[in-house]
Structures are given as C-alpha cells and as structure tokens.
Amino acid sequence: MTSRLLEFIDLQYKYPGGREPVLSGLSLWIPEGKKCVLLGRNGCGKSTLFLHGNGIIEPQQGQVLWKGKPLVYKRAALQEMTQKVGLVFQDPEHQLIASTVAEDISYGLFNQKLPVDVIREKVERVLDAFGLRELAEAPIHHLSLGQKRRLALAGVMVMEPELLLLDEPTAYLDRYQTKNLLRELDAIHRQGTTVLMATHDMDIAFEWAEWICIMDKGRLVFAGDPQEALENRAMLESLHLGMPLLVDVWEALPEQWKRELGGNIPRSVDELRKMLSVQRVW
Amino acid sequence: MNGLQLDSLSYQNRLKCLPPAHKLLLASALLLLVLVGHVWMQMAVVVWMTVWVVVYAQIPVRIYFAFMIVSLSFFAAGLPALLVEGARAGEVQVQVAAAWELGSYVLYVPMSSFSKVWILFWRTMASLSCFAFILFTVPFAEILQVLRRLRMPVLVTDLLMIMYRFIFVLITISHQLWIAQRSRGGHRGFRATLRDAGVLVAQLFVRAMRKYEALHKGMAARGFGESMQVLSFHTHARSRRYEWESIAGCMLLVLLEWWTGGWR
Incomplete structure (x- = not known):
C-alpha cells in the first residue's frame, strides 16, 4: 500500500460571516509519490482545503496529518510545514512579494535562514531550471501572467518541498503554456515530489493524473484510480463536471472496436493513437 | 507620463549598469551643493544633470521635461504666497511692482520678492534635476x-x-x-x-x-x-569615464561657486 503523505480527517470549516460551511466533514488522503488531481467545481472548497494543507488555516473541526502525525500549530513547526508543503496560489500576484524575479525566488530561502552562498547557488539553479535566467533582474510587474505563474512555481520549488499543491494552475493559460506547465510538473514529479493539482478541467485531469479525488460541496465524493472514475459516468454527470472529450470520442466508436482495443478508455490522444496502431481494428 | 512609465524607463536606461551606489552618491553630493550654493552653480547643476539624464541615460527629452514641468507646477502653485504681501494702506514703504487696494488694506507685490522667487526657482530646478536623475536611472x-x-x-x-x-x-x-x-x-x-x-x-x-x-x-x-x-x-560594472566626469564635475562646481562669490 502506498503511504499517506498528507491526510485530512473530517475537516469542517466555515468562513467568518459565511452562511454555509466551505468544508463539511471532508476526509481525504494523498498517496506519496503520485501525480494527483483534485477535481471540483468553482467554490467547492478546493482553495480552502489547500490552505489547511500547510497549516495556514487551522481546522475548526477535524485533523490534518502529515505522514501520520498531526500538524502542530506553533510558529516554528508551521514554518517547517511551509517548506515541506509548497503551495502555489491561483493568482500569482498573491504570492510574489519582492521587486525583481531573482529577489523573489530568494525570499522563501531567507525565511529558512540558510547561508547566503547556499541561497545564491539554489536561486541560480532554479533560474536555469525554469527558464527565468533572462528575466532575473526584471521587475515583477513587467512579467506576463504565464511568466508570473512560472515564477510563483519557481519560488516554491526552490524550497524543495515534498508535496506541491497547485490551485488551478492552468486557469487563463493558453494551450501552449498549459502544455509547458504540465511538462514542468512531470519533471518535478520525476524528481520525487508528490504533486496535487486542483482543477475543473476534465481533459487535463484525466490525461495527467495517476490518482483522482473529486470534491463537491465541501465533501469528498470519490478518490481513486482515474479509470475507475471514468467508468462511473453517472457520478461525474450528476456533479456537472462534464466528461473529458476523449471519453465522448471513445463512446462514439463502434462497440466491436472498443472490445478489440481492450475495453479500457484511453487517457490521452497519444494513448488512443498507440492503441489504434497496435490493434488494427478497421 | 505616469509612475509606470517612469519605472520601466529606470529599468531600461543606458546607465543601468553603473553601480547604484555611485549614482546615488553623485546625486546626493550635488543635492548638498545645491542646498548650500548659489544661483550660478545651481544653473550649472541643472544643465549638467540634464546632460546625464537626456544624453547619457537616453531618457526621451519629452518625458524628462514633462517630469520637470509637472513637478514645477507645485512651485508655481506656491508663487502667490511668495509674491504677494499685504499691509494697511499708506504703510507700504518698499518699491512696489503692482498693488491692489482692498478697502483700508492694500495687497502688493514688492520688487524684492522677485529676486527671492528667482533664487528659489533655481534652487528648486536644481534639486528637481538631481531627483530626476535618481528616479530615471536607478531602479x-x-x-x-x-x-x-x-x-x-x-x-x-x-x-x-x-x-x-x-x-x-x-x-x-x-x-x-x-x-x-x-x-x-x-x-x-x-x-x-x-x-x-x-x-x-x-x-x-x-x-x-x-x-x-x-x-x-x-x-x-x-x-x-x-x-x-x-x-x-544585479550585476554592475564601474565606469572610469563616468567616475572621472563626476569627480571633475563636482570639483568644477565647487570652483564655480567660489569664483562667483559664494562662501567668501
């Protein structure tokens, strides 16, 4: 069994002044070393859940466990959690603080009180890894949205977190930038970081994820293998999340083809192409 | 011209690679000279700083003047208070350039206030040009x-x-x-x-x-x-040429001040 990296148990949370609770008894765990996606419609509590993930919000009820141990809501322990769990906000404007790109990347490292030489070396490495070298001295308000997103991600990854939480990282990005981002996330995952991405884009979710959680109205509806979720069409439709385009295409294929191709719904166009080239169904 | 434009110019100007500490040092040294010096030297500072901003840093002339004019408008707004004085009718004993009677009082512009404004104008211009140099060339x-x-x-x-x-x-x-x-x-x-x-x-x-x-x-x-x-x-490179010019220029300004009669 895969070990549970981060676990939420029966979380309840209501914003002061809010009428409905945002999280109402949510239990969920994230398997270590997997590419995970948290699916849910806007306003279902994904962002609030993420803020619980590194201890910024203390649960009003319920518990958060990191590797089986409950989080300690003390300053020093929380500081450590922000290093282990990297959080990338939906709006990069909210987490970019310093005035230039390189300065901003170094910000989190200084909070860790590392020696300046180490910081310099780490920042240099991340600048190259994220293709930000040429922008190193550019002021943040001169960057485009895509560049700001990349910088926000770089500023979090420089801390070498064990778990990376991304809140709607593909919102407002064009297809090309989305592809690049997913490639970057794959590279991050290969280097041993568990990634959890919140999104409502079904196509991206099923193409990329190895583990899928679905949230609705502050509760967990499903957690498990993506294939399993796809087979449960009635559930996905009742949540109004829509189906991935590829599933609709798959369903339009003749029954006999599907049987011959093995019955499993392909997860990406590449996979479908491979299936078709191996098994000549026509 | 707005703040955004000023900011992006400061990131693109030709003097960006000079060490910021040097530029700040030059501007503050000049500011000090301007505050203790007199009109001729202040005029020289305005000219010299304009050369730095417009020629060396390649800031568009229009933008530089727009900055100076906008800032000078505050000086202009303060002019009436500097020029006009008031007294009871018949008590004015200085040379008057213009006067308006208001009942038993008279508002007048004494000749002496023109020279005050002249002095203040050049002091303002010179300090503004130093600030413009900082704002346009140091991000x-x-x-x-x-x-x-x-x-x-x-x-x-x-x-x-x-x-x-x-x-x-x-x-x-x-x-x-x-x-x-x-x-x-x-x-x-x-x-x-x-x-x-x-x-x-x-x-x-x-x-x-x-x-x-x-x-x-x-x-x-x-x-x-x-x-x-x-x-x-930030990577900066020192420049002999500019360092030499700054030092020589400051010395010349001190000499000019001494020669035109300040500090004697």
Missing part, C-alpha cells in the same frame, strides 16, 4: 539594496518594498476598474465622472483590502518570518 529595487547596505532599519526597507509592489497592483486594479466603467458607459459628463470616480475609489479600497488579505496568506505560505530578506542579483 527602485536597487535603491532598496543600497538602503539595506546602509543599514537602514529593516522595518523601513520592508515597508518600502511592500509599498512598491502595492503601487503597481493598485494602479493595475484602478486601470481595470476605469476600463470597466468606461466600457459600460460611465464617465459621461462632469457629474457622472465625479460619481464614477467616487465608486472607483471605494471599490479600490475594498479590493486593496482583499489583496492585502490574500498577500498575507501568500507570505505565510512562503514561510514569512520576522523580516523580509532577499538576495540581489
């Missing part, structure tokens, strides 16, 4: 780095850094709001413009508060400790 992030090296209290530099980020966030939001209002038919006529501007300011406040809360969470997520420290990556 704010580098000014901050110099302040940090000068052991400015952390609280001050942190606040300046956050303010600098927020200025542009607020400019962007207010611009978005303004566009939204315009595209929905707002700002037609004087009264509507006033009302819409009021709404804009109120909305700006609300959104600024929301931004502030979000930024607070963002900082917590990045492990904010007691103070904000960042690493500077």
Whole structure:
C-alpha cells in the first residue's frame, strides 16, 4: 500500500460571516509519490482545503496529518510545514512579494535562514531550471501572467518541498503554456515530489493524473484510480463536471472496436493513437 | 507620463549598469551643493544633470521635461504666497511692482520678492534635476539594496518594498476598474465622472483590502518570518569615464561657486 503523505480527517470549516460551511466533514488522503488531481467545481472548497494543507488555516473541526502525525500549530513547526508543503496560489500576484524575479525566488530561502552562498547557488539553479535566467533582474510587474505563474512555481520549488499543491494552475493559460506547465510538473514529479493539482478541467485531469479525488460541496465524493472514475459516468454527470472529450470520442466508436482495443478508455490522444496502431481494428 | 512609465524607463536606461551606489552618491553630493550654493552653480547643476539624464541615460527629452514641468507646477502653485504681501494702506514703504487696494488694506507685490522667487526657482530646478536623475536611472529595487547596505532599519526597507509592489497592483486594479466603467458607459459628463470616480475609489479600497488579505496568506505560505530578506542579483560594472566626469564635475562646481562669490 502506498503511504499517506498528507491526510485530512473530517475537516469542517466555515468562513467568518459565511452562511454555509466551505468544508463539511471532508476526509481525504494523498498517496506519496503520485501525480494527483483534485477535481471540483468553482467554490467547492478546493482553495480552502489547500490552505489547511500547510497549516495556514487551522481546522475548526477535524485533523490534518502529515505522514501520520498531526500538524502542530506553533510558529516554528508551521514554518517547517511551509517548506515541506509548497503551495502555489491561483493568482500569482498573491504570492510574489519582492521587486525583481531573482529577489523573489530568494525570499522563501531567507525565511529558512540558510547561508547566503547556499541561497545564491539554489536561486541560480532554479533560474536555469525554469527558464527565468533572462528575466532575473526584471521587475515583477513587467512579467506576463504565464511568466508570473512560472515564477510563483519557481519560488516554491526552490524550497524543495515534498508535496506541491497547485490551485488551478492552468486557469487563463493558453494551450501552449498549459502544455509547458504540465511538462514542468512531470519533471518535478520525476524528481520525487508528490504533486496535487486542483482543477475543473476534465481533459487535463484525466490525461495527467495517476490518482483522482473529486470534491463537491465541501465533501469528498470519490478518490481513486482515474479509470475507475471514468467508468462511473453517472457520478461525474450528476456533479456537472462534464466528461473529458476523449471519453465522448471513445463512446462514439463502434462497440466491436472498443472490445478489440481492450475495453479500457484511453487517457490521452497519444494513448488512443498507440492503441489504434497496435490493434488494427478497421 | 505616469509612475509606470517612469519605472520601466529606470529599468531600461543606458546607465543601468553603473553601480547604484555611485549614482546615488553623485546625486546626493550635488543635492548638498545645491542646498548650500548659489544661483550660478545651481544653473550649472541643472544643465549638467540634464546632460546625464537626456544624453547619457537616453531618457526621451519629452518625458524628462514633462517630469520637470509637472513637478514645477507645485512651485508655481506656491508663487502667490511668495509674491504677494499685504499691509494697511499708506504703510507700504518698499518699491512696489503692482498693488491692489482692498478697502483700508492694500495687497502688493514688492520688487524684492522677485529676486527671492528667482533664487528659489533655481534652487528648486536644481534639486528637481538631481531627483530626476535618481528616479530615471536607478531602479527602485536597487535603491532598496543600497538602503539595506546602509543599514537602514529593516522595518523601513520592508515597508518600502511592500509599498512598491502595492503601487503597481493598485494602479493595475484602478486601470481595470476605469476600463470597466468606461466600457459600460460611465464617465459621461462632469457629474457622472465625479460619481464614477467616487465608486472607483471605494471599490479600490475594498479590493486593496482583499489583496492585502490574500498577500498575507501568500507570505505565510512562503514561510514569512520576522523580516523580509532577499538576495540581489544585479550585476554592475564601474565606469572610469563616468567616475572621472563626476569627480571633475563636482570639483568644477565647487570652483564655480567660489569664483562667483559664494562662501567668501
């Protein structure tokens, strides 16, 4: 069994002044070393859940466990959690603080009180890894949205977190930038970081994820293998999340083809192409 | 010209590669000279600084003059207070350039105040040109780095850094709001413009508060400790030519001041 990296148990949370609770008894765990996606419609509590993930919000009820141990809501322990769990906000404007790109990347490292030489070396490495070298001295308000997103991600990854939480990282990005981002996330995952991405884009979710959680109205509806979720069409439709385009295409294929191709719904166009080239169904 | 433009110019000017500390040192030395010196030397400072900004840093002339004129308008607004004096009719004993009687009082412009304004004008111009040099050639992030090296209290530099980020966030939001209002038919006529501007300011406040809360969470997520420290990556190269010119120029200015009769 895969070990549970981060676990939420029966979380309840209501914003002061809010009428409905945002999280109402949510239990969920994230398997270590997997590419995970948290699916849910806007306003279902994904962002609030993420803020619980590194201890910024203390649960009003319920518990958060990191590797089986409950989080300690003390300053020093929380500081450590922000290093282990990297959080990338939906709006990069909210987490970019310093005035230039390189300065901003170094910000989190200084909070860790590392020696300046180490910081310099780490920042240099991340600048190259994220293709930000040429922008190193550019002021943040001169960057485009895509560049700001990349910088926000770089500023979090420089801390070498064990778990990376991304809140709607593909919102407002064009297809090309989305592809690049997913490639970057794959590279991050290969280097041993568990990634959890919140999104409502079904196509991206099923193409990329190895583990899928679905949230609705502050509760967990499903957690498990993506294939399993796809087979449960009635559930996905009742949540109004829509189906991935590829599933609709798959369903339009003749029954006999599907049987011959093995019955499993392909997860990406590449996979479908491979299936078709191996098994000549026509 | 607006703040945004000034900021991007400061990142693109030709003197960007010079060490910021040198530029700040030159400007502050000149500022000091201007404050203790006299008109001829101040005129020379204006000319010299203009050469630095327009020729060496390649800041467009139009923008440089726009900056000077906008700033001088504050000087102009203060002129009436400098020029006009009042007294009881019949008690005026100085040479008068113009006078208006108001009942038993008289408002008049004494000849002597012209020379006062003349002196003040050149002092203002000279200090403005020094500030223009700093604003156009040293990016704010580098000014901050110099302040940090000068052991400015952390609280001050942190606040300046956050303010600098927020200025542009607020400019962007207010611009978005303004566009939204315009595209929905707002700002037609004087009264509507006033009302819409009021709404804009109120909305700006609300959104600024929301931004502030979000930024607070963002900082917590990045492990904010007691103070904000960042690493500077700016690469600067010293330039003999400019260093030589600054030193020689300052010496010449001191000589000029001495020769035209200051400090004797």
